[in-house]
Amino acid sequence: MSSFRRAFLYVTRKRTKNIILLFIIFIVATLALSAIALRSAVETAQLNVRQALGGYFAVSPNTEDSSKWETPLNADGTSGERRFIGEMPSTALAESISSQIDGLSGFSLSSSYRARICKDLNDKEDLSLVPCGNGYVDARMQSDIYQSSVEANDYYISFGLQTCTNSSLDYNFVGKALSLIEGRHIDASETGVAIISEELAERNGLTIGDTIYLRDLDSSLKTSGKTEVEYAPVSIVGLFELHGTYENEFSCDGIENMIFTTQNTLKSYSVDSPNDSDSYENLYFYAEDPVELESMAETLSTFPQFGRDGDFTVSINNRSILLVEGPLTNINQLITILILLVLIVGVIILWLVLSSQIKSRIHETGIFLSIGIGKANILLQYIIEITVITLIACTIAVFSSNIISKTAGNLLLQDTIASVTEEQDVLSPAISQSLDDSEEQNTQNSNNTASTSLLTEISVSIQASDVLLLFIAVLLLAWLAVFIASISLFRLKPREILSKMS
Numbered sequence: 001m002s003s004f005r006r007a008f009l010y011v012t013r014k015r016t017k018n019i020i021l022l023f024i025i026f027i028v029a030t031l032a033l034s035a036i037a038l039r040s041a042v043e044t045a046q047l048n049v050r051q052a053l054g055g056y057f058a059v060s061p062n063t064e065d066s067s068k069w070e071t072p073l074n075a076d077g078t079s080g081e082r083r084f085i086g087e088m089p090s091t092a093l094a095e096s097i098s099s100q101i102d103g104l105s106g107f108s109l110s111s112s113y114r115a116r117i118c119k120d121l122n123d124k125e126d127l128s129l130v131p132c133g134n135g136y137v138d139a140r141m142q143s144d145i146y147q148s149s150v151e152a153n154d155y156y157i158s159f160g161l162q163t164c165t166n167s168s169l170d171y172n173f174v175g176k177a178l179s180l181i182e183g184r185h186i187d188a189s190e191t192g193v194a195i196i197s198e199e200l201a202e203r204n205g206l207t208i209g210d211t212i213y214l215r216d217l218d219s220s221l222k223t224s225g226k227t228e229v230e231y232a233p234v235s236i237v238g239l240f241e242l243h244g245t246y247e248n249e250f251s252c253d254g255i256e257n258m259i260f261t262t263q264n265t266l267k268s269y270s271v272d273s274p275n276d277s278d279s280y281e282n283l284y285f286y287a288e289d290p291v292e293l294e295s296m297a298e299t300l301s302t303f304p305q306f307g308r309d310g311d312f313t314v315s316i317n318n319r320s321i322l323l324v325e326g327p328l329t330n331i332n333q334l335i336t337i338l339i340l341l342v343l344i345v346g347v348i349i350l351w352l353v354l355s356s357q358i359k360s361r362i363h364e365t366g367i368f369l370s371i372g373i374g375k376a377n378i379l380l381q382y383i384i385e386i387t388v389i390t391l392i393a394c395t396i397a398v399f400s401s402n403i404i405s406k407t408a409g410n411l412l413l414q415d416t417i418a419s420v421t422e423e424q425d426v427l428s429p430a431i432s433q434s435l436d437d438s439e440e441q442n443t444q445n446s447n448n449t450a451s452t453s454l455l456t457e458i459s460v461s462i463q464a465s466d467v468l469l470l471f472i473a474v475l476l477l478a479w480l481a482v483f484i485a486s487i488s489l490f491r492l493k494p495r496e497i498l499s500k501m502s
Helices: 003-013 015-053 091-100 136-147 198-204 218-224 263-267 290-300 319-359 362-370 375-433 437-448 464-490 494-500
Strands: 056-061 104-118 159-164 178-183 193-197 211-215 232-242 258-261 282-287 312-317
Touching: 003 015, 003 375, 015 319, 015 375, 015 464, 056 091, 056 290, 091 104, 091 282, 159 263, 193 198, 198 232, 232 258, 282 290, 290 312, 319 464, 362 375, 375 464
Parallel strands: 159 258, 193 232
Antiparallel strands: 056 282, 056 312, 104 159, 104 211, 104 282, 178 232, 193 258, 211 232
């Protein structure tokens, strides 16, 4: 009789013993597969957290190099205003970098300007700023300017103008400081379009489709020697809302009063527009997995156009990501330890159970040996038996572990996300203080408003690769347990085995 036939008969006839063995393997497999699925969910949670918090590395012109500045002479022979003449970030530079660094998810270019805005060319009355400055001083500055002559510095009644290549990839929107609530985003190919804040629209009675008119500041016109004011019609195509709060000394610096538009729009009227419409102040890159930002920035810093004497510098903003990386990584390590413990304990239990069962089969083994069946053949029978039981147990475990892992995963991740978010809220002000003024505004908002909806949308499922790994691991462990349990029996000679038979 073949080993397969003997194994089949034993499995079908010794039902009680084999059911106990199947139950033990089922428990071990369920716990192991649940832990594997949970670890995968934690890894997804880490990625979701990093993506929700955002982060980027920025490319800026190398303004620290004194050779890239010049001071022109005015017509009267006096020194003019010192200006930067170095290379500026462009779309061509962005595309070149993107082609050389893997893992980037996108880029955006942007520049900051100032503009005065009205909604009626008949009275040319400036739009009213959303009050977000520090009280009396801010209001008094605006009042004094409105009552002064054209010679006054009209900065404090102007609006921040952000030109961008694609507003959906602007760091304010990617970092969740802002979100588009109505209308659409804009891109560099358009002219005469703008996105404004919902608060600014409500304060001035504006809505999607309305036209506003942009013009230069009087101070800019005076510096350029131009006397005639030129107005550029701009259609409002989108409204954004601001998440979180932060302080501004003056309302004109508030993000509530920021206007998103394009370089083409700026060029149509402004004396401050660059000669090259593809010239920007900053270039922002985003990664598919923001944890890679640091290594990407390090790679970029080795490029020829970067460095101390290069045309550009690179900086990274990933402080929020570093805050939450530790807690989730610790959980991942704990789950890995849990998987190892489950497998180790499973092997020990299987070894004890199989040792007991194999020792109880001394009579059967003695008969097989006495009729000439070799020890290897008998061991093969035991392996076939445990293989059949293991395959059945693991198959059932796939379904049970799917339910358990989803339940445990949701509970664990909810608690983790809550604690991480609380920790981040406490530490984010300290981070913001270390940033420069241009990044501080964005960081404070994005830290306060990292979208937790992404963090809870985590699918805890059993992958085919996990199932295959489970089957292989449990089978190997089961075979190892059978081999170890059989050593003491097969070390006996047939006569010794027969003498132990009852």
